[in-house]
Amino acid sequence: MDMKEKMPITPTTPVTPSAAIPAAAHREAPSFADDAEPDMTDSAPRIDVSHQPNIEEASVPDLDTGRDPKMRADEVSVFYGEKQALKDVSIKIYDDLVTAFIGPSGCGKSTFLRCLNRMNDTIPTARVTGRIALDDEDITSSSMDVVQLRARVGMVFQKPNPFPKSIFENVAYGPRIHGLATNKVELQEIVEKSLRRAGLWEEVKDRLQESGTALSGGQQQRLCIARAIAVDPEVILMDEPCSALDPIATAKIEELIHELRGRYAIAIVTHNMQQAARVSQRTAFFHLGELVEYGKTSEIFTNPRMQRTTDYITGRYG
Amino acid sequence: MSLGLAFVAILAVALAAAWLGYARARRLRASSGSRLHSLPVYHGAHAALWAAIPALLLIAAWAPMQSRLVDQTVLSSPEGKALPAFEMQRESILSEAREIAHGDREAGFNPESTTLAPRIRAAEQRYALFGGLIAIAVALATAAFAVRRSNPQFRARTGVERWVMGLLFAASLIAILTTLGILLSLMFESLRFFRLYPVQSFLFGLEWSPQTALRADQAGSSGAFGSVPLMWGTFFIGAIIAMVVAVPLGLMSAIYLTQYAHARVRAWLKPILEILAGIPTVVYGYFAALTVAPAVRDFGLAIGVSSASSESALAAGSVMGVMIIPFVSSMSDDSIAAVPQAMRDGSLAMGATKSETIRKVLLPAALPGVMGGILLAVSRAIGETMIVVMAAGLAANLTANPFASVTTVTTQIVQLLTGDQEFDSAKTLAAFALGLALFLITLLLNLIALHIVRKYQEQYE
Numbered sequence: 051m052d053m054k055e056k057m058p059i060t061p062t063t064p065v066t067p068s069a070a071i072p073a074a075a076h077r078e079a080p081s082f083a084d085d086a087e088p089d090m091t092d093s094a095p096r097i098d099v100s101h102q103p104n105i106e107e108a109s110v111p112d113l114d115t116g117r118d119p120k121m122r123a124d125e126v127s128v129f130y131g132e133k134q135a136l137k138d139v140s141i142k143i144y145d146d147l148v149t150a151f152i153g154p155s156g157c158g159k160s161t162f163l164r165c166l167n168r169m170n171d172t173i174p175t176a177r178v179t180g181r182i183a184l185d186d187e188d189i190t191s192s193s194m195d196v197v198q199l200r201a202r203v204g205m206v207f208q209k210p211n212p213f214p215k216s217i218f219e220n221v222a223y224g225p226r227i228h229g230l231a232t233n234k235v236e237l238q239e240i241v242e243k244s245l246r247r248a249g250l251w252e253e254v255k256d257r258l259q260e261s262g263t264a265l266s267g268g269q270q271q272r273l274c275i276a277r278a279i280a281v282d283p284e285v286i287l288m289d290e291p292c293s294a295l296d297p298i299a300t301a302k303i304e305e306l307i308h309e310l311r312g313r314y315a316i317a318i319v320t321h322n323m324q325q326a327a328r329v330s331q332r333t334a335f336f337h338l339g340e341l342v343e344y345g346k347t348s349e350i351f352t353n354p355r356m357q358r359t360t361d362y363i364t365g366r367y368g
Numbered sequence: 369m370s371l372g373l374a375f376v377a378i379l380a381v382a383l384a385a386a387w388l389g390y391a392r393a394r395r396l397r398a399s400s401g402s403r404l405h406s407l408p409v410y411h412g413a414h415a416a417l418w419a420a421i422p423a424l425l426l427i428a429a430w431a432p433m434q435s436r437l438v439d440q441t442v443l444s445s446p447e448g449k450a451l452p453a454f455e456m457q458r459e460s461i462l463s464e465a466r467e468i469a470h471g472d473r474e475a476g477f478n479p480e481s482t483t484l485a486p487r488i489r490a491a492e493q494r495y496a497l498f499g500g501l502i503a504i505a506v507a508l509a510t511a512a513f514a515v516r517r518s519n520p521q522f523r524a525r526t527g528v529e530r531w532v533m534g535l536l537f538a539a540s541l542i543a544i545l546t547t548l549g550i551l552l553s554l555m556f557e558s559l560r561f562f563r564l565y566p567v568q569s570f571l572f573g574l575e576w577s578p579q580t581a582l583r584a585d586q587a588g589s590s591g592a593f594g595s596v597p598l599m600w601g602t603f604f605i606g607a608i609i610a611m612v613v614a615v616p617l618g619l620m621s622a623i624y625l626t627q628y629a630h631a632r633v634r635a636w637l638k639p640i641l642e643i644l645a646g647i648p649t650v651v652y653g654y655f656a657a658l659t660v661a662p663a664v665r666d667f668g669l670a671i672g673v674s675s676a677s678s679e680s681a682l683a684a685g686s687v688m689g690v691m692i693i694p695f696v697s698s699m700s701d702d703s704i705a706a707v708p709q710a711m712r713d714g715s716l717a718m719g720a721t722k723s724e725t726i727r728k729v730l731l732p733a734a735l736p737g738v739m740g741g742i743l744l745a746v747s748r749a750i751g752e753t754m755i756v757v758m759a760a761g762l763a764a765n766l767t768a769n770p771f772a773s774v775t776t777v778t779t780q781i782v783q784l785l786t787g788d789q790e791f792d793s794a795k796t797l798a799a800f801a802l803g804l805a806l807f808l809i810t811l812l813l814n815l816i817a818l819h820i821v822r823k824y825q826e827q828y829e
C-alpha cells in the first residue's frame with residue numbers, strides 16, 4: 051500500500067481545520083476508507099500531479115484500467131426542458147468501491163445519480179443523452195426494462211421515506227413485487243436478512259408489525275436501506291442519506307456503508323466532505339453540471355489537481 | 369318617517385363621523401407635531417363603525433318589535449275590537465288592511481280592512497318615527513363619543529381591529545344559528561308528529577302508507593308511517609347503487625388524471641368532468657326518467673326479470689352515481705395528490721410499476737381521504753331530491769331487486785308536502801319527522817367524514 055494514502059491530514063493540505071473530522075462521529079472509522087482498498091487497484095498507474103494543482107485541462111485519469119466497471123457513463127448530458135443540468139459526464143463505478151459525488155448545491159449530483167436507475171424518467175421535462183451501461187448493457191435504450199433495472203440498481207433518498215405500512219411490509223415490498231419469495235417462510239428470511247444487514251434487526255425484531263413511520267429518523271433511513279437491499283440489488287445509490295440525521299445516526303449509517311461495501315457497488319451523494327472522506331474510495335467533484343475531477347478520495351482531498359476542487363474543498367465556495 | 373329613511377340617515381351620520389374623525393386626527397398630527405399611534409384613516413374608520421353599528425343593531429331589533437306594537441295598537445282601537453274573534457279570519461283581514469295601508473292594493477275583499485287601513489298607517493308612522501329618531505340619536509351620540517376620544521395616543525387601529533373581528537364572528541355565527549334554527553323548527557314539528565304517532569313505530573315500522581282519511585268513517589283512515597322502507601330505498605339508491613357507479617369510476621378517473629394523463633389531456637378532461645357537476649339535478653332527473661329508466665326496464669325484461677318496473681332503483685341510482693362522479697373524483701384527486709412525492713419515488717425506485725405503486729402505496733396511503741370523500745358523496749346522494757322524485761317511483765317496497773321500484777325519504781317528503789294539505793295532520797307532520805331523520809343522518813355522515821379527512825391530513829404534516 052502506498053504510504054501517502056495512510057498519511058493523516060496535515061495543515062499544509064488543502065483541507066482546512068473546519069473540515070477536520072469530528073472525533074465523536076466516527077470513533078472507529080479510519081481517516082480514509084482507502085485503507086481497506088483491494089490490492090488490485092494499486093497496480094494501476096498513478097499520475098503524479100501533486101505539485102501542479104492548476105492544470106484545468108488535465109483529463110480524468112483512469113485509475114482502474116484492466117477492470118470492468120459495474121456501471122459506466124459516457125458523455126451523459128441531462129436537460130430539464132431547455133435548461134442543461136449536466137454536461138458530458140463520463141465516469142465509472144466499481145463493484146467493490148464506494149464512489150462519492152460532491153459539489154456545490156445545484157451542480158447536478160442528484161440529477162446524475164438519478165440517471166443511473168432512470169428515475170429521471172419520472173420527470174416529464176427531463177431528457178437524457180449519452181450512454182450509460184450496467185455490466186455492458188445499455189440502460190438508456192428504450193428496450194431496457196426499467197422495472198428490472200431499478201431492482202438491480204436500488205436507491206436510498208435524502209429524506210427517509212418508509213411507506214406507511216408495517217416495518218415487515220416495508221422490507222417485504224420489493225421481494226413481493228418481484229416474486230423473490232415463493233412462500234411466507236422465505237419472505238420472512240429475506241426480511242430478517244435485510245434488516246440484519248441494515249443493522250436494524252436487533253432494534254425492531256419484536257415490533258415488526260408496527261408502522262415504519264413510527265421509527266426514529268435514523269432507524270427509518272436504515273429501514274429504507276434494508277428495503278433497498280431486500281431485492282438483492284447490484285448497485286445502491288444514496289442521495290445525501292444522512293442529511294436529515296443527527297451525528298450518531300449518521301455514524302451508524304456510515305458504519306453500515308462500510309459493511310455493505312464489497313457486496314454492492316455504492317454511489318453516494320454528500321454535502322459533507324468529511325463524510326465523503328470517511329466512507330468513499332473514489333470521489334467525483336461536480337461543478338455547474340460538469341464533472342471537474344474524479345479520483346481516489348485521498349488524492350482529491352489532499353492533492354486536488356483542479357483549482358475549482360481546491361476552492362470547494364477549502365470552503366472558498368459551495 | 370320610515371325605518372328605511374332612518375337607515376339612510378344613520379349611514380350619513382357614519383360618513384360624517386368618518387370625515388370628522390379623519391380630519392380631527394390630521395389636525396392633531398399637525399398641531400402636536402408628534403406621530404399618532406394610528407393613521408388618520410383608522411381614526412375615521414373607528415368613528416364610522418361606532419356611529420353605524422350600534423344604531424343599525426338597534427333598528428334591526430326594533431323592526432320586529434314595531435310590527436307587534438302596531439298590531440296591538442290597531443287591535444285595541446274601536447275598529448280592531450269590532451273584528452271577528454276567529455283568529456284565521458282576523459289575520460286575513462289584518463293582512464289585507466296592511467297591504468292597503470302600504471298602498472299595495474286599492475280596496476280589501478273584506479269591508480273592515482278598508483276602515484282599518486288608516487289606523488295601521490297612523491300607528492306605523494308613529495312607531496317608526498319613535499324608533500327611527502331614537503336610532504339616529506344613538507348614532508349621533510356614539511359618533512360624538514368616538515370622535516371626541518381621539519388623541520395622539522388613542523389606539524384607533526386596535527379598536528377597528530376589534531370591530532372587524534366582531535363583524536367576522538357575527539357573519540360566521542349567522543350560518544351556525546341558521547342551522548340551529550332549522551334543526552329546532554324540524555324538531556318542534558317532529559314532536560307534534562310524534563304526539564300523533566309513536567316514535568318506535570316510525571323508526572322501526574315496516575309499512576309506509578301515509579293516506580289519511582278525508583272522513584272519519586273511511587276505511588284505512590289511520591295511515592302507517594313506518595320509515596324503514598323509505599330509509600332502505602334511500603340507502604339502496606344513494607349509498608349502494610350510486611356508489612357502485614360513482615366510486616370506481618370517480619377513483620379511476622382521478623387516478624388516470626393524476627398519474628397517467630399528459631398535461632394536455634388533463635387540461636381537457638378535467639373541465640369536462642367538472643361540467644357534470646354543473647348540470648342542474650332536474651336535467652339529470654328527466655334524463656333518468658325518460659332515457660335511462662326505459663332502457664333499464666327493457667334490459668331487465670330481456671334478462672328475464674319479470675318484475676322490472678319503469679321506475680327502478682337502478683335507473684335513479686345509476687344516474688345519481690354519474691352525477692356524483694366529479695365529486696368523488698375531485699376528493700380522490702386531492703387525497704392522492706396529498707401523498708408525498710417521496711412515497712411514489714420510493715416505490716418506483718424499488719422497481720415497482722406505475723400501477724403497482726398506485727395500488728400498493730398511493731391508494732392505501734390516500735384511503736382515509738378517499739373514504740372521507742365517499743362518505744361526503746353518500747351524504748349528498750341521500751339528500752338528493754330531483755332525480756329520485758322523477759325516476760324512483762312512489763311504491764314503498766322493501767326489496768333488494770334493483771329493477772323494482774323503491775321510494776326514498778326525499779321523494780316522500782315532496783309527496784307529503786305538495787298539493788293542498790292541512791298543516792296539522794299526521795300526514796303533513798310526517799314530512800318533518802322524515803326531514804329531521806335525514807338531517808341527522810347526513811349530519812352524522814358529514815361529521816365522520818370531516819373527522820377522517822382531518823386526521824388523514826395531519827398524517828403527512
Ligand SMILES: Nc1ncnc2c1ncn2[C@@H]1O[C@H](COP(=O)(O)OP(=O)(O)OP(=O)(O)O)[C@@H](O)[C@H]1O
Nearest residue numbers: 130135153154155156157158159160161162173175
Ligand atoms: N425536476 C426538475 N426540473 C427542472 N430543473 C431541475 C429539476 N431538478 C433539478 N433541476 C435543476 O437541475 C440542476 C441540478 O439539480 P440537482 O438536483 O441535480 O442538483 P444537486 O447537485 O443534487 O443539488 P443539491 O446538492 O442541492 O441536492 C439545478 O440547477 C436544478 O435547478
Ligand SMILES: [Mg+2]
Nearest residue numbers: 159160161289
Ligand atoms: Mg440533490
